[in-house]
Amino acid sequence: MSKTSIRPALITKVIPDSIAAEIGFEPGDTIASINGQQPRDLIDYQYICADEYLEIEVIDTKGKTHHIEIEKDYDEDLGLEFSTALFDGLIQCNNRCPFCFIDQQPPGKRDTLYLKDDDYRLSFLYGSYLTLTNLPQREWERIEQMRLSPLYISVHATEAELRSRLLKNSRAGKILEQIHWFQERRLQIHAQVVVCPGINDGVHLERTLLDLAKFHTGEIPAVASVAVVPVGLTRFRPTEDELIPVTTAKAEEVIDQVQEIQAKLRQTSGNNCIWLADEWFLIGRRELPPTSEYEDYPQIGNGVGSIRQFISQFETYVKDFLGQNICLSTPRKLTWVVGNAVEKAFVAIGQQLNQIEGLEVNMLDYPQIGNGVGSIRQFISQFETYVKDFLGQNICLSTPRKLTWVVGNAVEKAFVAIGQQLNQIEGLEVNMLALSSNYWGQDITVTGLLTGQDLLEGLQGQDLGEGILLPSVMLKQGDNLFLDDMTLEELAGQLQTNIWPVAGVEELILTAVGDR
Incomplete structure (x- = not known):
């Protein structure tokens, strides 16, 4: 620059x-x-x-x-x-990946939704992924000089020809050489592999993961972690993209393949650096791995373990909280909106919220898709940790409450227990509603992709109780704007109900019992 x-x-x-x-x-x-x-x-x-x-x-x-x-x-x-972290402008992407989410959006939305960044500075500062295909020599020198590590790299494939085909960029084939550059300078990367059935799966996926695992050695491994993520497709994607969605059978195949590689790595080197996104288990209808599988959640920002972490945090928090014998003096009925892919996972959380006397939280189930490696497991783990203390306080709401908790249907099964635990609070009824996204044309949806229009379609005519517990991940950071540019105020007005954005376990519980 x-x-x-x-x-x-x-x-x-x-x-x-x-x-x-x-x-x-x-x-x-x-x-x-x-x-x-x-x-x-x-x-x-x-x-x-x-x-x-x-x-x-x-x-x-x-x-x-x-x-x-x-x-x-x-x-x-x-x-x-x-106003921005970049005073000299954004380094934009020069690849043409067929699975790029930017190209799978409808036209006519705010300009920032169509910016394709491939900027190593945003990767270092915020954990966004880049491909390393557009860096001139002076930027490589700056990374080395300023020790900008770790960076987050979209690898997708280590075979030169295949990666060039995926990124539609002739410069994409140097990825192993570039990772070796990081290794020589004792710098680190976190890698992600977006699996596209029929293109970089099967033997190609095995080759990629084993190649990356070779760099997970030494005191400062060049490859600190690898997230394996299923390709996400919307109804707005180009018709000529060659992509097919991940099926239940394909998810089961990838889970088995990656878990076999994980087991071999643990046997030969004593540790693991590869993790499957939560969505594989949701699509494949498999149980999420236990909290111990995720170690320190190195890929939580990529959706690895977020559901398990949420549930663990909830259970820890609620253990003490519910033990306070809280009873709502005025009953509350709320709606918790989630993507329907996580509905089953969150059932227990809703049940625990509804143990609070005077509180009713309904989790809404309406058909939607998502990406994540362990992020669901992490959320569940955090919930479980939190709820153990919280529920031990024998809380009873002096005023009963009925609420609705909305999530994407991708986490429905994982969050069932959370709903159950919330409903143990005397006076509290929390109904979890798990939605899918007609906006994106997805049958299974992660919570963060639900739009205002999805919520309006899924919640109109529902008994939402006193209001909605809305995961703040649906909103633009620092703003009340959904991905379809509907505002939180517009949605609340059309539904004629209260909406409380909640970020994390503690806010979810405290908002449900009216303590914020």
Whole structure:
């Protein structure tokens, strides 16, 4: 990137009681340079600001330039947030992967939904995946110099010809050479393999996983983990994409194949680096692996173990909470909306919520699809841990409540027990409703892909009780906007009910019992 392409960093928030607040920074101000350097991105900004002495060139909202000198402790944060992490623009993708979700969306939505990023900086900062096909030498040098590790890499196949075919990019075939580059410099990657039946499955999948496992050696393994994810398809995908959806039989085949490889790795090296996304078990109608299988959940952001973690957290939290003998003075009836793929998994959670006296939470089941490696298992594990303490408090709601908890149907089976435990709270009734997505044209849907239109279609005419417990993963981060651009307020108005976004186990339980 040239210096002329670097824009001043726009400040959107000043943290109260921070250095920046004390000096008088305001939202709308921009930072042009620090110590004579123009930061390209948040990485540069954080690196430069680690110094004890800063000279900052600031342009205020009226366009006036100020030069500010700051003395602070080494590595002390200034307390500023910016409109973007990239001050010189996004490095966009130059591949044409047939399974790209960006190309499987309907036209006419907000522009940001159609941006194809392949930016190593977003990978380092936020865990987004890139392919390494568009990096000039200077960016490789920066990764090495600044030790930007780990990065998250979409591998899909290690055979050069096959990977080039999948990404439709002649430069894609150098992946093993590139991973070796990371290994030589003691840098790490997390890899993902999106399995497309008939293309990179079978012997090709085995070859890919064994190739990647060879880099999982030493004190700092170049390949820290590998997530195996089923291809996700929507009704908007191009007709010429050559892709076919994953069936129950194919999911069972992949589960058996990968678990055999996992067992061999544990036998030969004593550890494992390969994990299956939760969705394989949902599509294949298999039980989720236990919490111990996921170790420290290295691929939780890719949906590996999130359901198991959620359930474990819930059970831990609710163990104490329900032991408080809570009883709602005013009964509450709520609706919990989920994707129907997880409905069975979440039944127990709904049952436990409904043990609270005065609370009724209904989980809505309406046919939808998703991706995830262990993310469901992680959620379940967190729930189980939380609920053990929570339920032990013998909580009884003074006012009974009936609520609806909405999830994607991909987690329906996994979350059944959570619903059951919630319903153990005296006075609380939580009904879990598991939905699929007509919007995307999917029969099985992960919760995060449910749109406002899906919820409207699935919930209209339902007895939602006092309101809806809505997983915040359905909404744009920091906003109340669904993937189809419907707002939370619009949905609540059309359904004429309350909607409470909840993030994680603790918020789910505390919102259900009216403690937030």
